[in-house]
Amino acid sequence: MSKQYETVIGLEVHVELATKTKIFCSCSTEFGGAPNTHTCPVCTGMPGSLPVLNKKVVELALAVGLATNCQINQYCKFDRKNYFYPDNPQNYQISQLYLPICHDGGIEIETSAGKKVVGIHEIHMEEDAGKLIHDEWDDCSLVDFNRSGVPLIEIVSEPDMRSAEEVIAYLDKLRLIIQYLGASDCKLQEGSMRADVNLSVREVGASEYGTRTEMKNLNSFKAIARAIEGERARQIELIEEGGQVIQETRRWDDTKEQSYAMRSKEDAQDYRYFPDPDLVPVMISDEWISSIRGNQPELRNEKMVRYKEQYDIPEYDISIITGSKHLADLFEETVAICKNPKKVSNWIMVETMRLLKEHDLEPEQIRFSPENLAKLILLVESKAINGNVAKEVFEKVFDKDIDPEKYVEENGLKSVNDEGALRATIERIVEENPKSIEDYKSGKTKAMGFLVGQTMKEMKGKADPGMINKILKEVLDQL
Amino acid sequence: MANIISDETIEYVGILAKLELSDAEKEQAKKDMGSMLDYIDKLNELDTTGVEPMSHVFPVHNVFREDVIVNGDQRDIVLANAPEEKEGCFKVPKTVE
């Protein structure tokens, strides 16, 4: 009989904090930009340059720590993690090992198996590395330090997760908390949230953990799920064959769905941490903590309650919309303009969701503005366009954030609300379709639909269906 | 207590420090490091139980910067001393196999 195995997973989640400047210098953290245009002597490790800590980094790290129920180290320090790599300009990374800012917290997750708490071992502040671009033509690599020194927090969980589903639930919850705090946009695609997976397997019932491996290069939830399945299978197979899992760092290749050992003789993984003598300790007073707590923005649960009271939209809609800080912001801002929560919720729940799914996008990747969605809704409300036209226009809004008013104007999509002209068209169509009149009179309701369709076709889709219905009924009943 | 530094230790420290020593240098390094460590072992005579390690002499703390962008594009300055550059980047030997 084959053995039953349990997967034990812990995560190291790196989140780029939403500051304007880097952690130790006054360079912009803006994503993109030509290589090395957001750099200075400090973030490129020039001799004689010195780091000075960005206060906002401490505040955001504290906010995340408090929202994830962590203890705060009111005396915390920075340490140097020493290793050579070209994306690391000083060949040491400024991080926290001995006294990280937060420790011993946890968040509750919910999966098909029920609710459970995933512990957070610690949260520490550190600097991001630069980017390496591999130049295939020249057989070399190129270093861009624009990301070097961008502030990160690393959230280290306890090995409390047992399945990919739990991991995804944990990441989702974490992402939502951080987004709500405004501490990061947590975009996996742009790398502003990244996860390394520590995974081991053991026989069900065993009390000791197995040897774990660490997997890097996981840049989507799907890749994380696949990597967990792949690594679990690899470790079990290894053990079943009588082999042993080696504690090592592995790189996940999502296209090949395989992980590779990143070991080499030159990577000793002995980081020789010691307190950074260029930086002084951070003392966090009780007052500072309570002011961060006091300024904490509305989190999801509070928002859900408020939506129910304030907007009276279905609970299902509330859970979807508040499931992404970006969607919630979009919703609220649009409602503020067009004062119609139900319609806004509808546009988000139906058309927006459809298009996101179609394009395989995350809600965070929505590019259209609340102004343009509000304009569209107002166009429909004022019957300037009909529902079908509105859907067509929305696709443009979704794609390119166009101004719906202008677009409707420029493309002549306004509904024809001239009752006289519509009545003339309808009368002509009725005259041309005697068969349909007979059907209508004999009670076949389908005939009505056919005539509406014909009219709409004739009006090139720009008529208000309600008005067509009304006039058509009148015309038919008069016959 | 004499510190004997093995070949493996010198090899290992060389990897950590990214230094490549000739055989003669290695022999010298083993000797030097051994005698330095013997000398440093003098610290063991001192009872430091209960003494907090002191990194900074002064109790200076909370030295912060405000989160305001000051630096503009300094690419030319940053790349001015690069041994090799390409397309606005520092050029290095290939980092992936």
Place this chain on the structure above:
Amino acid sequence: MSLMSLTAVELGKKIKAKEISVVEATKAALDQIEKLEKKLNSFVTVDAEGALKRAEEVQKLIDDGTLTSPLAGVPVAIKDNMCTEGLLTTCSSKILGNYKPVFSAEAVLNLERAGAVVIGKTNMDEFAMGSTTETSAFGETKNPWNTDHVPGGSSGGSCAAVAAEECAYALGSDTGGSIRQPSSFCGVTGIKPTYGTVSRYGLIAYGSSLDQIGPVAKDVTDCATILEAIASYDPKDSTSVKREEYDFTSALVDDVKGMKIGIPKDYFMEGLDHEVKEAILNAAKKLEEKGAVIEEFDLSLVEYAIPAYYVIASAEASSNLSRFDGIKYGYRTEEFEGLHSMYKKSRSEGFGAEVKRRIMLGSFVLSSGYYDAYYLKALRTKALIKKAFDHAFEKYDVILGPAAPTTAPKLGDSLSDPIKMYLGDIYTISVNLAGLPGISVPCGKDSKGLPIGLQLIGDCFKEKNIIRAAYSFEQTRKYESPDIALQ
């Protein structure tokens, strides 16, 4: 009498009084360099063209009343581990042999704001690691009093240049005695200020928790004046301290009546040259005659400072110097196979033996399994040493002792035995560990005619005490220059 035999403040006065021009002063320094560099090798880089151009600019600013500092127009030499924008800054290392910084150190900028004319960069032990200026990749500097002897180190170039009148004054840096010991060997005055007093921004780090920039000059008045110019709170250096006052020249008073001066008995044990001992005790007597209260006491822990220092400084250095990897600046090896070979060859070819020795030691003491036993132990020792000084300063205003156990050794004598060389820093190193200010002033010569330096140590932020004591002592003797040896 040559212009260059004047002190910096005297020269500044003559410039201000229009008795001489800034260009004349600059040329006088350059002429002296021209005359002596072949013998001494105090400089890595002499920037004659830049200095003369700058001299003319400074002259205009003095003439129109913009520059009023006592140092305006006075030629200065900067130790080659301080960044100077556009001017070669090598740390006397092959690895930075071609490095032209894109910004200047804050201390250099402060001097320039006071109207200083930088004439060049002085030689040093490679990355400030050494006590003789023999580990420089650009050849050793020789002692102007006797060119068979070392000038001390690591700021040997700065101290030799001041003694030999190749500049009016210089900046040095002091991590374990690197200003005070060569000042002692070269017969000049140097101050290592309280840690955090002078910004480290732009100082290429050796041991970041110990490094401090300070002045080297002919007398105490110059040193106090220069310190006043370079000391500042710098928001770019997190370890910079906002001091209550930056006035040091008001301590230039010939009065030590009632000043309590402690002499650590432990500084007068074996290893101390008897001629040095005699000169120091004589100096103490002079101060006593002027009304100071002199007392012997046990400082304790003296012998633990050096091992603690070598652990801390080497550990920090191993990390600080890892940025020199052949990618962003500096030396890159010609031939290599792949990334790690490039790293290893560039660094092995670029660094000299002493630097490699300390990087290896530093990497080892921080490595897995040794951190607690070595690094934390050293930090605990440092805490005890600080406590011992705190205790002493409850009783004394100033601690008096030698700057070094001997006078300048012969060239080549020290390098053969590193530990012996390290022992030469026994009186200076604990001052860096405790972050204290210290000054070395000339107090005599040995029978070979080599200068002896008196060290005065003050409590943190109490530079004024040591300046007053040093100034008072200085009034009891005449400044001697080594020009006989240079003829």
